[in-house]
Structures are given as C-alpha cells and as structure tokens.
Amino acid sequence: MTWRLIPPLEASGTIQMAIDDWLFIQNEQGKHPPTLRFYTWLSPTISLGRLQKKWPSSWHNLTWKKHPIELVRRSTGGRSVLHQGDLTYGIIIAINNRKTLDIYQQICQFLIEGWLSLGIKLDYGTAKRGYIHNPSCFNTATVADLITPDGSKLIGSAQRRGKKSVLQHGSMILSTDKTLFETIFNQPAPWRLGLFEQLSNNYSLEMIIGVLTDTAKKYFNTDFIIQPLSSQEWHNIKNLSKGYRL
Numbered sequence: 001m002t003w004r005l006i007p008p009l010e011a012s013g014t015i016q017m018a019i020d021d022w023l024f025i026q027n028e029q030g031k032h033p034p035t036l037r038f039y040t041w042l043s044p045t046i047s048l049g050r051l052q053k054k055w056p057s058s059w060h061n062l063t064w065k066k067h068p069i070e071l072v073r074r075s076t077g078g079r080s081v082l083h084q085g086d087l088t089y090g091i092i093i094a095i096n097n098r099k100t101l102d103i104y105q106q107i108c109q110f111l112i113e114g115w116l117s118l119g120i121k122l123d124y125g126t127a128k129r130g131y132i133h134n135p136s137c138f139n140t141a142t143v144a145d146l147i148t149p150d151g152s153k154l155i156g157s158a159q160r161r162g163k164k165s166v167l168q169h170g171s172m173i174l175s176t177d178k179t180l181f182e183t184i185f186n187q188p189a190p191w192r193l194g195l196f197e198q199l200s201n202n203y204s205l206e207m208i209i210g211v212l213t214d215t216a217k218k219y220f221n222t223d224f225i226i227q228p229l230s231s232q233e234w235h236n237i238k239n240l241s242k243g244y245r246l
Contacts, residue, residue: 005224006037008209013045013072013083018241019229020090021075024160024167027092034093036216036224038209044084045070046184048246049077049158060246064180071246076158076169082184085175087205089212095166100159104144107168111146111155114215118203122146122154152191174208175200 011019016039026032044064048055050073062069064084091107098106105124112122125145146155157170175197178189199208217224229237 001033001222003034003036003220003222003224004032005213005226006035007226007228008038008040008205009229010040010042012042013047013070014241014244015237016041016088017047017072017074017244018237020092020167020169021160022233022237022240023090023092024075024162024165027094028162028165030164032092034222035091036213037090038212039088039090040205041083041086041088043067043070044082044180045072047072047074047081047083049079050075050160051077052079055080059184062184064177069184072244073246074158076160076167078156078158080185081156081171082176082181083171084177084180085173087172087174087208088169089172090167090169092165092167094164095161100161101143103159103166103168104157108144108146108155108157110216110219111170111172111212113219114212115146115154117215118208118211120154120199121149123149125153150192154191174205 006019009016009019019037019039023032023035023037027034044067046059046062046069048071059069059071062071089111093107095103108124115122123146124143125147126143144157144159145153146157147153153173155170155172157168160167173191176189178191181189213224216222
C-alpha cells in the first residue's frame, strides 16, 4: 500500500499532538492510508504520557530564555519528554493483531538501519517496569527505546493502539540543551554531550530526515505520496487540539 508522507512541520505541542491523533483516528476508521511524518516543536515543550498522573506543579510555570515552556498531554504511553532541540517521528499503520513489543521492534528497525547509515549504531534498552517511577522518559531505556553503544538514549518511543491501527511516535535527541534538561528533571542528562554535538555538526536536520525517509521507504517496501495537510484537515486538527494543553 502507498503511504502518505507529510512534509516536515514545526508547530506547537498542542498542534503536533492533535495532528498525530487525528491521523490515527482517520486510519482507525479506514479513511486514511498509513502515514509517516517528521516534525519539530515551535517552542520548548514537555509532553506527559497518557497515564502519567504525577508531575511537579512547578512545570506549569517553567520558562526558558524568557519564554513559557508548554505542557501538553500525549495520547500515547510513557513518561515525560522534553522537546527542545529534538526531532520527532510519527507513524500510523495497521496493527495486524501483533503484540505491542513486536510492533515496536518492527517500526524501530527502520530507525536502527537509518541511523546506522549515518554512522550511529543503535540497540534496544533493557530497563524493566521500574521505569514508571522515573519522571523522565530519557533517564530510562526500555526494550521500546534505542540507545548508543555507550548507553546514551537517542530515541524514546511511545504507542497508542486501537482496534485496527497503531500510532507510534518518538523523540530523537539531537541538540537538546543539557542544562535545561537537568533543571527540569533535577537529574543528570543521560547522554554524552560529545555524541550529540557530533550529530549536529555532521548532519543537517534535512539530511537526517532525508536518510530516515529513504530508509523507511525501503524497509516498509512502500512508495510515498508527499501530501501536506489540507485546509479542511487543518480545521479539524485545530478543533481537536484544544484538549491537549495542561
């Protein structure tokens, strides 16, 4: 089946979460093909997992460089993620009655192959269920996450499952401000600064997106139709976005 490829888009956290969910709902209802997109965040944002019930009250008043940090709710699982200097991917495909871990590993394989072609070897994390007690998604790496050989977590992913479809999206650390991360979570940043400086210096965002897109096309054995969101789609998404801000 031909997939839809939505061109890279920078937008607020509420809009980005609404886009992913709208695409998922349309696919679940049989009204939309499988979709791949890459996106960035208009301003620093913290996204909370769907079932996350606790977070510091101070997060509602955080600022960075004199600008408020947005706080939004994801419809997918997992813990809190800081979106600043990262690249996010989103995929919506059919479930085909597979187990959650199988779907993670099937989708993540294109990320593993794509980053390997960029010179970064990735493997799955090993953290067990105790990760739910850590407020930060990136301070633990489960079997759904991808880490470098030195243990730095490069990609954290999360899912929303329906009866027919699954949404999987994830954050890829590229140039996230280490001091900002440590201030928000009151924990050491779980990555070596040198690696991520190397990524930013050696590869442009456009190059990374291009490589990962080409890898996805080959891995999923599909063709992409490049199609931006239409005016009607934007209307529906903006109406949906009202429920994501905390």
